[in-house]
Amino acid sequence: MQPFSFATTPHLLCEPGAAGRLAQLCQQRSVRRVLIVTDxxxxxxxxxxDLxxxxxxxxxxxxxxxxVSADP
Structure with a gap:
């Protein structure tokens, strides 16, 4: 295996209803455009x-x- 580095988001939110707050969280971070990548x-x-x-x-x-292919 080749060595690699993987960096992810510095903040993960895991709680009931978190998806419903996604737009609000983006707005708080001054995000203007959002890309949702899914299958x-x-x-x-x-x-x-709902989101x-x-x-x-x-x-x-x-x-x-x-x-995106599901479970690639």
Missing amino acids: PGIVNLGMLD LPGFTQARLSVAIFSE
Whole structure:
């Protein structure tokens, strides 16, 4: 195996209802545009439906890229 380095976000939030606060958290960090990367199954199951209205209310631009292979 080749050595590698992996850096992830400095802040992870894991609590009930956290997805519903995503737009608010982005707004607090002065984010203007959001890209959600997922697979088609998540979209087809409606798992984004509860969080997307928050972006509209916060007036944040959001795009969804759902062409990722599930469990690659």
